[in-house]
Amino acid sequence: MARAGLTPERLVRAGAELADEIGFDQVTLSALARRFDVxxxxxxxxxxxxxxxxxxxxLLALEELAxxxxxxxxxRAGRDALAAFADVYRDYxxxxxxxxxxxxxxLDPETAAASAGVRHAEMTRAILRGYDLAExxxxxxxxxxxxxxxxxxxxxxxxxxSHSAPDTQETxxxxxxxxxxxxxxxxxx
Amino acid sequence: MARAGLTPERLVRAGAELADEIGFDQVTLSALARRFDVxxxxxxxxxxxxxxxxxxxxLLALEELAxxxxxxxxxRAGRDALAAFADVYRDYxxxxxxxxxxxxxxLDPETAAASAGVRHAEMTRAILRGYDLAExxxxxxxxxxxxxxxxxxxxxxxxxxSHSAPDTQETxxxxxxxxxxxxxxxxxx
DNA sequence: CTAGGTTGCCTAAAGGGTTTAGGCAAGCGC
DNA sequence: GCGCTTGCCTAAACCCTTTAGGCAACCTAG
Numbered sequence: 001m002a003r004a005g006l007t008p009e010r011l012v013r014a015g016a017e018l019a020d021e022i023g024f025d026q027v028t029l030s031a032l033a034r035r036f037d038v039x040x041x042x043x044x045x046x047x048x049x050x051x052x053x054x055x056x057x058x059l060l061a062l063e064e065l066a067x068x069x070x071x072x073x074x075x076r077a078g079r080d081a082l083a084a085f086a087d088v089y090r091d092y093x094x095x096x097x098x099x100x101x102x103x104x105x106x107l108d109p110e111t112a113a114a115s116a117g118v119r120h121a122e123m124t125r126a127i128l129r130g131y132d133l134a135e136x137x138x139x140x141x142x143x144x145x146x147x148x149x150x151x152x153x154x155x156x157x158x159x160x161x162s163h164s165a166p167d168t169q170e171t172x173x174x175x176x177x178x179x180x181x182x183x184x185x186x187x188x189x
Numbered sequence: 190m191a192r193a194g195l196t197p198e199r200l201v202r203a204g205a206e207l208a209d210e211i212g213f214d215q216v217t218l219s220a221l222a223r224r225f226d227v228x229x230x231x232x233x234x235x236x237x238x239x240x241x242x243x244x245x246x247x248l249l250a251l252e253e254l255a256x257x258x259x260x261x262x263x264x265r266a267g268r269d270a271l272a273a274f275a276d277v278y279r280d281y282x283x284x285x286x287x288x289x290x291x292x293x294x295x296l297d298p299e300t301a302a303a304s305a306g307v308r309h310a311e312m313t314r315a316i317l318r319g320y321d322l323a324e325x326x327x328x329x330x331x332x333x334x335x336x337x338x339x340x341x342x343x344x345x346x347x348x349x350x351s352h353s354a355p356d357t358q359e360t361x362x363x364x365x366x367x368x369x370x371x372x373x374x375x376x377x378x
Numbered sequence: 379c380t381a382g383g384t385t386g387c388c389t390a391a392a393g394g395g396t397t398t399a400g401g402c403a404a405g406c407g408c
Numbered sequence: 409g410c411g412c413t414t415g416c417c418t419a420a421a422c423c424c425t426t427t428a429g430g431c432a433a434c435c436t437a438g
Contacts, residue, residue: 002433003432003433003434022417028423028424028425029424029425029426030423030424030425038423040425040426041425041427044425044426044427049426050424050425050426051423166436168418
């Protein structure tokens, strides 16, 4: 009886691929077991349970996304950095819809604190250094940027914009322009 | 053998309550049947299947939300209308988290076209009449507002902001201010 | 190079959700 | 009051999750 050579890493990686193919919430231990031609129970030697798998996929996706964002930000500032950052998110979501969905999984606080999620927040703040914002406006702006990027991407993925006229690429560019203008001209309270 | 008096409407309403209590994606025909003290199979006389239930809950939530938004917009314009609209969404999401989640369910195109979703888009556009935006900028702005509101609410619900300093109410107000400023000063391409 | 222990994958089983088929009786329309 | 519709039922098949316990494959020590 040959061994399949399962490891948590291989399983999580395959789970991430599965998520992109069939959707993050269709990712199931059963489906994963089928992919490795192995019984479901065997996976429990490597993963605590189904939720553990999902969490690990989320952590993987957050890492990948943070790595891409860091690479894109290198050497850029201001509007340039903002646009590059925005595009990384959007491109990742289009390339890896399942993984992107995974990044939206609610993590418990200590897992979140140990995740690449904090790198995302740091990078967003780094972009804002190109603009002239003091606290607490900087924090408000961090939240605004996160909201716009996440909101736009998830509405776009849900087909919320699909019907009407201007294409979504143009809207995306114009929104980045608008955010740039807004950050350069942040209103006083 | 007394009849339970089930109807699609009662089931959907109870399903919506269930969603608020246990989360939209925990809403299950089994749980619903338990709530009515009825066998699961009995529900299939009133609902096509599990997905049908979820879709109807989504449609209900979209209606409720559109009704609230319409009431809030009556007699308001400009920043006032924008703030009222934003608050309706946020308050609804806090009051009815399960239903709010349901509004994010992906609907197939014809269902979406027949849903209250179109009222939401119309109202957003109505708000923009208080600002001086021609097409296609108006459409870009509609998309921006939808993205911000949805994105903010879902990040807030996911606990994405919970750790840090300025409270989320203040951020929310400041973001509305910022959007108002941006719309009054929409950058030329 | 083999004896031991460890660990990987297995079978078995229990529990819950979904869905379809077919049956009996409650209650409405005549 | 009679019949027919329709509401809720039992039964059964299928899928996903999780735990318990077993055998064999591999690693390591001697």
